[in-house]
Amino acid sequence: MQHIKSEQIYQLEKRYRTSLINSLIGYRALNLLGTSSRDGISNLCIISSVFHLGANPPLIGMVIRPEREHNDTLRNIRSTGQYTLNNVLPDWYKQAHQTSASYPSGVSEFDTCHFKKHYLKDFKAPFVAASNIRTGLELREMIELEVNGTTIVIGEILHILTEDSLIGPDGTIDHGKAETITVAGLDTYYLPKAVGKLAYAKPGVEPHLSGTNIKPNAEQ
Amino acid sequence: MQHIKSEQIYQLEKRYRTSLINSLIGYRALNLLGTSSRDGISNLCIISSVFHLGANPPLIGMVIRPEREHNDTLRNIRSTGQYTLNNVLPDWYKQAHQTSASYPSGVSEFDTCHFKKHYLKDFKAPFVAASNIRTGLELREMIELEVNGTTIVIGEILHILTEDSLIGPDGTIDHGKAETITVAGLDTYYLPKAVGKLAYAKPGVEPHLSGTNIKPNAEQ
Numbered sequence: 121m122q123h124i125k126s127e128q129i130y131q132l133e134k135r136y137r138t139s140l141i142n143s144l145i146g147y148r149a150l151n152l153l154g155t156s157s158r159d160g161i162s163n164l165c166i167i168s169s170v171f172h173l174g175a176n177p178p179l180i181g182m183v184i185r186p187e188r189e190h191n192d193t194l195r196n197i198r199s200t201g202q203y204t205l206n207n208v209l210p211d212w213y214k215q216a217h218q219t220s221a222s223y224p225s226g227v228s229e230f231d232t233c234h235f236k237k238h239y240l241k242d243f244k245a246p247f248v249a250a251s252n253i254r255t256g257l258e259l260r261e262m263i264e265l266e267v268n269g270t271t272i273v274i275g276e277i278l279h280i281l282t283e284d285s286l287i288g289p290d291g292t293i294d295h296g297k298a299e300t301i302t303v304a305g306l307d308t309y310y311l312p313k314a315v316g317k318l319a320y321a322k323p324g325v326e327p328h329l330s331g332t333n334i335k336p337n338a339e340q
Numbered sequence: 341m342q343h344i345k346s347e348q349i350y351q352l353e354k355r356y357r358t359s360l361i362n363s364l365i366g367y368r369a370l371n372l373l374g375t376s377s378r379d380g381i382s383n384l385c386i387i388s389s390v391f392h393l394g395a396n397p398p399l400i401g402m403v404i405r406p407e408r409e410h411n412d413t414l415r416n417i418r419s420t421g422q423y424t425l426n427n428v429l430p431d432w433y434k435q436a437h438q439t440s441a442s443y444p445s446g447v448s449e450f451d452t453c454h455f456k457k458h459y460l461k462d463f464k465a466p467f468v469a470a471s472n473i474r475t476g477l478e479l480r481e482m483i484e485l486e487v488n489g490t491t492i493v494i495g496e497i498l499h500i501l502t503e504d505s506l507i508g509p510d511g512t513i514d515h516g517k518a519e520t521i522t523v524a525g526l527d528t529y530y531l532p533k534a535v536g537k538l539a540y541a542k543p544g545v546e547p548h549l550s551g552t553n554i555k556p557n558a559e560q
Binding site for chain 2: 272
């Protein structure tokens, strides 16, 4: 058993600590975040700090760090108020990772990392043409965190672009079928396999697979 | 191609919309959140809205909804200032899902869903004994979001409990080896398989697997 305490965490070598802390929470929602500047220069960066905030209104949150390439992203979101999230697929996950490189401001990662843009009429931010689950969002709130200088960006979903075959009968999008990639830590990419879809949990009813009938307190 | 626009999202049947919006961002960090009330009644609930906030100081954020079982959780975090996050494993992911059932206040999901507690000296919140990646946190900040009544809870990592064999040479925790489960949407559980660990991305260097040598601008 390994027990690492607060004071030891602070003493760890910087990159080691970054890898350790980044990998603690488990698998993370992995997306390409697309924006455009006011004068039309597009920007794309991989992001793994996106979280579900609520379905009504439909809101998504994400954490943006102050450094490097994200400066363009944050500036673009501030100035245009719009951005896109696009899932990452196995055939080009390495290209997606490459968008995290520190390209100079003004260089579009769409071009340099070989991603084709897809635009919607009356929506300023570019989508990734090669993704099969895409969301177009409008900025609702930005929260600057004093505790570490990061920014929480909250947006409302204006557009969902996906394939008919990826939406299940109950509305759940099938990321297994879509072949969406996930990440743990900073750089280790994974492709998940479905284990089971469970029914809505109720007190006194054993947990069971969705679509199976089970009596209260019956054996699983 | 399916294009769902904002006005259509608002017209969707409530449960369908909840499933759709919850599943948009992809795979999510899945954890059991352990707390204890001031008078020692433990509480456990499954949570998939945890996000990495920063490594220095080591911070983790999570979204807590105002309804149902999470009331106990939020009240416990407010009153004791401490909580734990524990990864979910294949053998008992159904029990973990069951903690989302609406048990009456005062019922411990540790007992009713058959989880053994693990305590550390001088730390109030219980860990899940069966998990192999566990974090003990102390509350740093709570942000009430007016936009939808949820609360963002920010905590600093005081304790990491895991196995030696799960920490890689660079500090990254190996969730593949740990067999950590992930979730997409509300109820579909997945077990990821590693695709590749990539090297730190640099402009002008093709993306490549970590540990392989590659010259600038060489073929992948």
